[in-house]
Amino acid sequence: MSTLLFLGRRLLSAIPILALVGLITFLLIHLIPGDPAAVVAGDNASTEAIDAARHRLGLDRPFLMQFWTWLSGVAVGDLGTSFTSGRPVVSLIFDRLPITLSLTGGSTLIGIGIAIPMGIMAALNRNSWVDRLIITTTSLGIAAPEFFIGLLLVLVVALNMGLLPATGYVPFVEDPAEWVRRLILPSFTLGIGLAAELARQVRGAMIDVLARDYIQTARAKGLSALAIIVKHGLKNAAIPIVTVLGLQIRRLLGGAVIVEQIFAMNGVGSLAVRAVFLRDLPVLLGVALITAVVVLFVNLLVDMSYGYFDPKVRQS
Amino acid sequence: MSATTLQAAAVALPPPSGFIKRFMRNRTAVVSLVILLLITLVAIFAPYLAPHDPARSSLRNIMKPPNAMYWLGSDDLGRDVLSRLIFASRMSLIASVQAVVIAVGLGLPLGLISGYLGGWVDMVIMRLNDALMSFPALILAVVIVGLVGPSLTNAMTAIGLVYAPRVMRVVRGSTLSVRQEVYINAARATGCSDGRIILRHVLPNVTGPLVVQSTVLMGQALLAEAGLSFLGLGVQPPEASWGSILGSAFPFMQRSPVPTIAAGMVISVTVLCFNLIGDGIRDSVGRMRRAGD
Numbered sequence: 001m002s003t004l005l006f007l008g009r010r011l012l013s014a015i016p017i018l019a020l021v022g023l024i025t026f027l028l029i030h031l032i033p034g035d036p037a038a039v040v041a042g043d044n045a046s047t048e049a050i051d052a053a054r055h056r057l058g059l060d061r062p063f064l065m066q067f068w069t070w071l072s073g074v075a076v077g078d079l080g081t082s083f084t085s086g087r088p089v090v091s092l093i094f095d096r097l098p099i100t101l102s103l104t105g106g107s108t109l110i111g112i113g114i115a116i117p118m119g120i121m122a123a124l125n126r127n128s129w130v131d132r133l134i135i136t137t138t139s140l141g142i143a144a145p146e147f148f149i150g151l152l153l154v155l156v157v158a159l160n161m162g163l164l165p166a167t168g169y170v171p172f173v174e175d176p177a178e179w180v181r182r183l184i185l186p187s188f189t190l191g192i193g194l195a196a197e198l199a200r201q202v203r204g205a206m207i208d209v210l211a212r213d214y215i216q217t218a219r220a221k222g223l224s225a226l227a228i229i230v231k232h233g234l235k236n237a238a239i240p241i242v243t244v245l246g247l248q249i250r251r252l253l254g255g256a257v258i259v260e261q262i263f264a265m266n267g268v269g270s271l272a273v274r275a276v277f278l279r280d281l282p283v284l285l286g287v288a289l290i291t292a293v294v295v296l297f298v299n300l301l302v303d304m305s306y307g308y309f310d311p312k313v314r315q316s
Numbered sequence: 317m318s319a320t321t322l323q324a325a326a327v328a329l330p331p332p333s334g335f336i337k338r339f340m341r342n343r344t345a346v347v348s349l350v351i352l353l354l355i356t357l358v359a360i361f362a363p364y365l366a367p368h369d370p371a372r373s374s375l376r377n378i379m380k381p382p383n384a385m386y387w388l389g390s391d392d393l394g395r396d397v398l399s400r401l402i403f404a405s406r407m408s409l410i411a412s413v414q415a416v417v418i419a420v421g422l423g424l425p426l427g428l429i430s431g432y433l434g435g436w437v438d439m440v441i442m443r444l445n446d447a448l449m450s451f452p453a454l455i456l457a458v459v460i461v462g463l464v465g466p467s468l469t470n471a472m473t474a475i476g477l478v479y480a481p482r483v484m485r486v487v488r489g490s491t492l493s494v495r496q497e498v499y500i501n502a503a504r505a506t507g508c509s510d511g512r513i514i515l516r517h518v519l520p521n522v523t524g525p526l527v528v529q530s531t532v533l534m535g536q537a538l539l540a541e542a543g544l545s546f547l548g549l550g551v552q553p554p555e556a557s558w559g560s561i562l563g564s565a566f567p568f569m570q571r572s573p574v575p576t577i578a579a580g581m582v583i584s585v586t587v588l589c590f591n592l593i594g595d596g597i598r599d600s601v602g603r604m605r606r607a608g609d
Binding site for chain 2: 016017020021023024028029036039139140142143144145146147148151152154155159250251252253254255257258261262269272273275276277279281284285287288291292295296299
């Protein structure tokens with residue numbers, strides 16, 4: 001019961017933020033200086049063409065009416081129609097969302113897979129050369145841009161060694177094995193920054209946990225360091241780890257824009273980049289809104305996981 | 317700045333000699349600072365340092381590997397990659413400064429107001445901040461660039477806007493922590509106006525965390541600029557930044573990998589320097605604060 005109450009309260013608290021996110025998306029087009037109609041009409045457009053674009057955007061109607069049209073659309077999941085393809089923005093985005101989510105999911109797995117052993121190793125060998133090496137590596141991983149890591153991977157693993165395909169995406173339902181094969185390099189590219197950030201958190205959390213009294217007790221009972229970490233350490237380190245994951249989801253979705261471009265994946269990011277060049281504003285605003293909703297949703301999951309990892313949170 | 321402001325700043329800030337001494341003891345941060353100064357000098361003296369004209373293409377020398385004439389090889393239009401990188405450092409550094417100035421220009425006053433006034437003003441600003449921070453930074457930047465059209469200035473303005481909430485958060489946090497200090501109450505009791513208290517007593521206390529945040533944001537802005545220019549949404553040809561050089565070298569990477577690797581290395585090293593300097597400043601300021609407590 002208390003768990004349900006906890007979940008309900010968290011869901012409720014997400015609603016005002018969600019409403020504000022929607023409002024900001026609507027206002028973007030009005031608050032940004034400059035004339036979106038002129039941008040849509042293109043360079044050297046005539047006054048008539050700009051007016052036509054303004055009409056198409058609905059910007060010639062009274063502000064409140066625009067807001068009402070937009071709000072009643074969003075309420076039923078209608079984010080408008082793409083200027084260039086004539087398809088509903090929502091279906092355009094949902095067609096591509098699985099690609100972007102596969103990529104961010106894959107990089108999260110790779111990030112965690114690298115970060116936990118690295119963080120544990122650094123914490124167990126604190127202040128030794130192993131620790132220093134790991135910290136230096138993570139600094140590099142945080143500073144290197146995704147696209148640079150991706151390009152190096154493409155160059156070495158795909159082009160020179162020919163081990164993995166350099167580009168493209170195959171849906172899971174078509175060929176699960178090929179889906180994994182095509183996701184490895186892009187997920188690595190996007191996951192390295194996450195791994196570096198996470199490894200530092202894991203290291204810190206582990207050092208913190210290893211200093212606690214009950215760990216001393218477990219050690220006194222004769223448990224090996226590794227067994228202690230698996231039994232007690234990881235569960236206690238879970239909260240900082242999921243917190244970082246919640247913070248990093250924004251970076252992953254942003255980075256996916258670039259990684260999709262490098263690996264020629266037709267995800268939400270490529271959709272947005274193409275929409276900039278095609279001046280397809282409804283698609284752009286739709287991408288902003290839906291990615292923000294994904295971020296809010298992931299953070300809700302993170303909040304809920306606190307309740308799972310730490311029963312004290314549920315009662316508070 | 318009046319003499320009294322300077323005096324107040326001197327009281328609230330760490331004595332500069334102590335801060336510098338502590339910073340100088342951090343070898344990593346000092347090395348990073350030296351590298352960054354060198355990169356800045358290269359940017360300033362680009363015309364004297366570049367071995368070739370960065371815009372001159374030589375069709376007989378397309379995609380040459382590094383050689384005595386072209387130290388880092390030549391690109392797909394036969395231009396010298398080293399000279400292009402040297403000149404592009406101006407674009408990349410100025411663009412980052414531009415974004416950080418916008419982020420601080422918006423985030424600093426809002427953070428001071430939010431933290432100092434509290435109440436419903438703080439609540440409204442914080443909720444807006446939460447909502448803005450729900451958008452993935454790079455996607456929001458791409459969308460804003462889409463609304464105003466691709467150009468370097470538009471891209472950096474977008475990045476500045478997107479980063480403003482982060483600055484605001486840091487400033488608000490520091491403001492909150494000094495708001496309850498006795499000397500603030502004393503200032504209020506002697507009849508100082510809120511504006512005066514914020515400027516003379518709160519602002520100096522915010523400086524440390526703000527400098528750390530700005531330094532790290534310089535690196536982040538450089539990354540974001542490189543990303544947007546890589547996508548073709550930032551700097552437009554014939555101008556070039558490190559990111560756009562990387563982007564235009566990438567399709568030819570298999571035939572000539574050096575330009576791609578060189579551009580990526582320059583970006584990574586510069587961002588790393590900013591991050592390490594930020595760490596160094598944070599540690600040097602932090603130790604002072606702990607000793608003072």
